[in-house]
C-alpha cells in the first residue's frame with residue numbers, strides 16, 4: 181500500500197508542476213513541458229491526458245509550420261490552463277459588509293456583489309459569509325460542483341495552525357475560532373487570511389508580481405499593512421503578525437489608534453487619515469495641482485517612505501507593489517514614497533509600482549482558494565463531497 185501512496189504523491193506533484201509551468205508561461209507544448217520540468221515525454225503525456233480528461237487544460241491549434249516540410253515531425257500543440265474549469269469565491273471583510281466576487285481560477289470576476297452586514301460580531305460575519313456563498317452559487321447551479329472553495333480576507337492577523345483570528349482591532353476581535361465557525365456554517369472549504377497577505381498572493385499568482393520571487397506588497401487602505409512573499413510563500417511570522425507596519429509607533433503621544441495605543445503609523449498615513457487632513461475633495465484638488473493638496477501628499481509619501489526604508493533593508497524585495505484605496509493619490513504619491521524610501525536605503529532600492537483595481541481586495545481573497553488548486557493539496561479538492569448541496 182505504501183507504494184500506491186507514493187505513486188499518488190508523485191502523480192499529484194507532477195500535476196502541480198505542469199499546472200504551475202503553464203500558469204507562468206501561458207501556453208506550452210508537451211515537448212516544452214518535458215524540457216522545462218525534467219520529466220520524460222511519456223510522463224508529461226500521461227499527466228496531460230489526466231488533466232485534459234478533467235477539463236483542467238485545453239489544447240490550442242497546432243503551431244503552423246513548426247514541424248517544417250519534410251522534417252516528418254509532428255506540429256507541436258500548445259496546451260494551456262483552462263481557468264474557467266473551476267470557480268472560486270473571494271470575500272473581503274470591511275466594516276460595512278462583504279465585498280465579494282465569483283471568479284474563475286485566475287481570479288477574473290464573473291460576478292461582483294457588495295453584501296452589507298448589520299454589525300461586525302464574529303457570529304454575524306460568519307452567517308453572512310454563508311449567505312453570500314448561497315447567493316453567488318445558485319446563479320450557477322450547474323457550476324456548483326466546480327467551486328473549489330471560498331477565500332475570506334480580513335484586516336487582522338490569522339493563526340493558520342489553530343484557525344483563529346488572533347486580532348482584528350477594528351472590530352474588537354481577539355482570538356476568535358473563525359475557522360471552526362466557518363466550517364460549521366459553510367458547506368465548502370473556506371480559506372482565511374489577512375487581507376494584505378491575500379493581495380500579495382494574488383499579485384504573485386496572477387499580477388505584476390508574477391515574474392518576481394520576492395515581493396513586498398504594501399496596502400494603503402482603511403488601515404496600513406504590508407506582506408512579504410518569498411519564493412512564492414507569504415512570510416507570516418511566529419504569531420501571524422508579520423507585516424503589521426501600520427501599528428509601528430511613530431509618536432507615543434500621538435492620536436489614539438484603533439488598537440488602543442497612540443501614534444501608530446496608520447493614524448497618520450492610512451487613506452482615510454490622509455484624506456481627513458485636507459479640507460475638501462483631495463482627488464479633485466490634486467488633479468487641479470492645488471499646492472496645499474500636493475504638499476499634503478508629499479508629506480504623507482515622505483512619511484511612508486521613512487516607514488518602509490527599514491522594511492526594505494530587512495527584506496530586499498525585487499519589487500514593492502502598492503495597493504489599497506490610497507492608490508487614488510496618484511503618481512506624485514508613488515514617486516514621492518519611492519524617492520523617500522530609496523534615499524534612506526543602502527542597497528535595497530526596489531522599484532515601487534502601483535497594481536490596483538477597485539476589486540483587488542476581493543480578487544485577492546479569491547486567490548486564497550485558487551492557490552489551493554495550484555498546490556499539492558489540489559487533489560483532494562476534487563473529491564465529490566466538496567460539491568455544494
Ligand SMILES: [Zn+2]
Pocket residue numbers: 426427437438439440441444
Ligand atoms: Zn495601532
